[in-house]
Amino acid sequence: MSNSKYVEYTKLSPNCSERTAKISKITIHHMAVVNGTLEGVGNTFANPKNYASANYGIDSDGRVAMYVPEDKRAWTSSNSENDNMAVTIEVANSAAGPNWPVSDKAYAKLIDLCVDICQRNDIKKLIYTGDKTGNLTRHNMFSATACPGPYLQSKFPDIVEKVNARLTGKQQEATVEPVTLYRVQLGAFSKKENAERLLAQAKEVAADAFMTEYEGLYRVQVGAFKNMVNAEALAKKLKAAGYAVYITTAKGKQVISKTETIAVGDTVKLVDGAKDYDGHGLADFVYKRNYTVKQIDGDRAVITYGGVVVAAMKLSNLILVKKN
Numbered sequence: 001m002s003n004s005k006y007v008e009y010t011k012l013s014p015n016c017s018e019r020t021a022k023i024s025k026i027t028i029h030h031m032a033v034v035n036g037t038l039e040g041v042g043n044t045f046a047n048p049k050n051y052a053s054a055n056y057g058i059d060s061d062g063r064v065a066m067y068v069p070e071d072k073r074a075w076t077s078s079n080s081e082n083d084n085m086a087v088t089i090e091v092a093n094s095a096a097g098p099n100w101p102v103s104d105k106a107y108a109k110l111i112d113l114c115v116d117i118c119q120r121n122d123i124k125k126l127i128y129t130g131d132k133t134g135n136l137t138r139h140n141m142f143s144a145t146a147c148p149g150p151y152l153q154s155k156f157p158d159i160v161e162k163v164n165a166r167l168t169g170k171q172q173e174a175t176v177e178p179v180t181l182y183r184v185q186l187g188a189f190s191k192k193e194n195a196e197r198l199l200a201q202a203k204e205v206a207a208d209a210f211m212t213e214y215e216g217l218y219r220v221q222v223g224a225f226k227n228m229v230n231a232e233a234l235a236k237k238l239k240a241a242g243y244a245v246y247i248t249t250a251k252g253k254q255v256i257s258k259t260e261t262i263a264v265g266d267t268v269k270l271v272d273g274a275k276d277y278d279g280h281g282l283a284d285f286v287y288k289r290n291y292t293v294k295q296i297d298g299d300r301a302v303i304t305y306g307g308v309v310v311a312a313m314k315l316s317n318l319i320l321v322k323k324n
């Protein structure tokens with residue numbers, strides 16, 4: 001079971017259950033909050049007393065959050081039968097009721113996300129019948145609520161048309177350019193427990209640290225910035241507190257900071273799990289130590305420990321700990 005590639009923010013909600021049915025539906029909700037933030041909704045869903053959650057949220061800038069992974073049933077639509085089958089999405093409103101519109105960016109991302117959910121869960125076609133027999137459902141089919149609001153509700157036929165055109169390849173891929181975000185990351189782990197341990201420590205210096213999961217790796221992150229300089233500023237603060245910090249782009253690919261280029265003589269750490277320059281795996285303890293860069297040739301760096309050569313690594317797999 002996978003989650004959406006569009007997720008830029010993750011705050012997992014305890015308000016969910018094991019899914020008892022295969023994913024076969026999508027239910028679209030509105031936040032009923034003007035320009036509600038992903039973080040704000042995440043905080044609401046994080047409170048067990050609220051008994052509420054959704055699999056995904058989309059804000060007015062078109063950013064996507066995950067609150068409940070798709071393999072779990074979110075508590076969104078006041079109907080367990082529906083939510084066991086559905087992936088549920090909360091969309092931020094761009095203005096208040098009675099019409100509760102959503103921004104064009106949020107709407108475009110909603111289409112992208114629906115296409116992605118259908119493709120990954122083998123939903124061949126989205127069907128809107130106006131009642132619960134279709135596989136695109138609304139909250140107000142199950143309870144007396146305005147959700148998803150008049151604006152989104154009027155768009156359901158358009159959503160189905162656009163999503164199905166993409167599913168059958170009649171239209172080009174996503175029209176919205178993904179924003180490059182620089183994420184300040186403390187570590188990436190294949191074992192969730194290890195990420196959780198680091199997260200608990202990190203919260204002592206960065207209260208908003210959180211964990212994300214992408215392609216089987218659990219990453220401890222403390223922020224995401226559109227501007228590299230801001231990411232670097234936070235990274236520096238954390239380095240001063242003794243953390244091995246690195247900056248990555250959207251898909252977890254590490255980027256080398258422009259102002260902090262690694263040079264011969266610098267102290268570095270290895271990106272957790274990185275292979276050596278020739279693609280060979282390294283022993284676990286290797287990732288726990290600091291090394292000195294002895295030689296750099298293009299993207300190849302030779303590292304030493306106590307004066308002894310340990311390995312040749314790709315520069316992009318080194319994390320700067322201290323300048324020489």
Ligand SMILES: [Zn+2]
Pocket residue numbers: 028029030076077139145147148
């Ligand atoms: Zn709703």
